[in-house]
Structure formats: structure tokens, C-alpha cells
Amino acid sequence: MDAFFASIEQRNNPELRGKPVAVGSELERGVVSAASYEARKFGVHSAMSSVIAKRLCPDLIFVHSDFAEYKRISNQIKSIFSEYTDLIEPLSIDEAFLDVTSNLKGIKSATLIAKEIREHIFEATRLTASAGVSYNMFLAKLASDMNKPDGLTVILPSETEKILEKLPVEKFYGIGKSTSEKMHKFGIHTGFDLKKLSLPTLKRLFGKAGEFYYSICRGIDERAVTPDYERKSVGTERTFLKNITTQFERITELYHIAKELDERLKESNFKGKTLTLKIKFHNFEQISRSKTFDDYIVDFHSILNNAKEMLSHIKTERTSIRLMGLTISNANTKPSNRQLTIDF
Numbered sequence: 001m002d003a004f005f006a007s008i009e010q011r012n013n014p015e016l017r018g019k020p021v022a023v024g025s026e027l028e029r030g031v032v033s034a035a036s037y038e039a040r041k042f043g044v045h046s047a048m049s050s051v052i053a054k055r056l057c058p059d060l061i062f063v064h065s066d067f068a069e070y071k072r073i074s075n076q077i078k079s080i081f082s083e084y085t086d087l088i089e090p091l092s093i094d095e096a097f098l099d100v101t102s103n104l105k106g107i108k109s110a111t112l113i114a115k116e117i118r119e120h121i122f123e124a125t126r127l128t129a130s131a132g133v134s135y136n137m138f139l140a141k142l143a144s145d146m147n148k149p150d151g152l153t154v155i156l157p158s159e160t161e162k163i164l165e166k167l168p169v170e171k172f173y174g175i176g177k178s179t180s181e182k183m184h185k186f187g188i189h190t191g192f193d194l195k196k197l198s199l200p201t202l203k204r205l206f207g208k209a210g211e212f213y214y215s216i217c218r219g220i221d222e223r224a225v226t227p228d229y230e231r232k233s234v235g236t237e238r239t240f241l242k243n244i245t246t247q248f249e250r251i252t253e254l255y256h257i258a259k260e261l262d263e264r265l266k267e268s269n270f271k272g273k274t275l276t277l278k279i280k281f282h283n284f285e286q287i288s289r290s291k292t293f294d295d296y297i298v299d300f301h302s303i304l305n306n307a308k309e310m311l312s313h314i315k316t317e318r319t320s321i322r323l324m325g326l327t328i329s330n331a332n333t334k335p336s337n338r339q340l341t342i343d344f
Helices: 004-012 050-056 067-081 110-125 137-144 157-166 177-185 191-195 199-206 209-216 247-268 300-312
Strands: 021-024 032-035 061-063 088-092 095-098 131-133 152-154 233-244 272-281 286-297 321-329
Touching (some): 004 021, 004 032, 004 067, 021 050, 067 095, 095 137, 110 131, 110 152, 233 247, 233 272, 247 300, 300 321
Parallel strands (some): 131 152
Antiparallel strands (some): 021 032, 088 095, 233 321, 272 321
């Protein structure tokens, strides 16, 4: 979906249309959850500090998030997907991979399916979606980002080599900012540069991820769209308006964080055996502590009591805290792999 959260807010409030909008809090320690395309022109993007966003775009309008509404529309869109295929793997609340090799409507063209889905989404939600069509997940994701907003891009097998060789490494899905910066130091700026390096060289430079980089610069991705994909973790965290310094404040905040995590676990029907406590101090130093149990952690009191125990082993008496978070993970999921074949 195109600027999903912000687009929903603009749709629901006509006064926001055509204006730079950020979903999030404009408080000093607020963070931008999503930005409209009008805001993105100023360099505003998700996960950015609200203070920096406001500095880049003085006319930026902040609106509070409405996750219940976002989830409702997300489910509406997933319902449209399910009219075409059962092979749906959510990537996030507003994005998913679809395997339409054998689709429910018997349509032979994947491009036509993508066109129909985009039209149906707009008819049902008045929101635009961008789509990418190709023969594997990596290329489909890459294509979906090439012509936003409201775009449809197809990458044919015959076009793959030419597209990837010219593509800057920072545009490759799966190569983040820090990795691309490291690649630049080694003289790797494009897919062509990446392709010149051997597999042993890439593994020496980037460890196990080198195998992934070796494959994607050649358009190889053997992952399968996995409809039974499960979350690997569920977590929540709080950045405090003011640094907390007392044990009473720490326990109080931990209570609220554990309560929110418990609610998210119930909502997502997720169970895990590992609890992780994350703390970020006033100087931005960050630590985490984890504890793994024999059985699944399924109730609020288990979360809170074990989180309090982990907190008690961390020396925080003389240090103020700006953020705390809790995460449940270790659900013991096992993904499967399958290569796609598709008609364009």
C-alpha cells in the first residue's frame, strides 16, 4: 500500500489531503510512524525523530495513529487477496507476497491479476496500492518499490540482469543503510560491482549474508511464499517523556509494558518461550537480557514477574532510563522453501 497509515488519515479527513502529514507524536521524543508523500518530499520518513521531521518540514501536520482502523482496512485488503490465491505471506500490515502461479480464478497472466487487485483495493477502500510482478520474491518486492505511488511494475526474466547491474546497492531489498555504506567503502556501488565479487570474497567481507548478496545480484531467490508464516516475535516498548530514575518508576513502567505485551500476545494468538528485556539509558547505551523457559509464556503475571527479576540483576540505580521494552520470541516455527514458476 502507498503511505498506508498517512493515506488512511488523509482519506478520512479531507482537510489533510494534499498536505504533508505524519502519523505519530510531535512531542520532543516522538517518532514518525508514517509520512504522506507530500511530507516525504521534504525528507520526512518513518522511524524519524519528530523533532527532526518538524525541522525538515515546518508545516508538517501530526495526527495520532489509529491502529484499530489500520488493521480493519488491512484485513479488508487481505480478503481481496484471498479471492485470487491462498498463498499469501504478510510482510507487514500493509504489504504481502502473493503466489498466483495457480490462482483461484484461473487467470494466466500475473500482471492482469495484479491490475485487478489494485483496482479492487481502490474500489473497496479508496486507497492506492503499488504492485510488483516477477518470478521470485526478491524481484517482486524490488519491482513494487520502483513506481510508487499507484504503480505497477513487471520484471521479466530477460530484463533482470540489465536492471540489477545498474541498480545502486542501497536500492536492493535486503541491503540496509549500514551494509550499503560498508559496500561503498569496498568500492561496491551497483549490482554490477557486487556481481564481480566471488562467493568466497562476499562471505569473507559480509559473513553468511554474503551468500544472500551473491544470489540476489544475479536475480536468484529460492524462497517460497509461505501462507502458514508465523510471527517470530511480539514486543512492545516505551520511550519516556522524561528519563526515569527511581525503582518505583521502573517497576510502574514495566507493569504497563507487560500489560500491553500481554494484550498483543492475546490479539495475535502468539506464544513463545523466550522473554527479552530491553533498556536504553539516557546516554543511548542499550542493553538487553533474555530468559528462555521450558514452557510457553502465556499470562501477564509470568511476563511481569520474570521481567522484574531480570531488571533486578541490572545495575540501574545511578543511571536514568529513556526507554524500556519487552519481547516474546522463540515460537519454534519451521519455514519451507519452494521456487516459483509464473506466466507474465
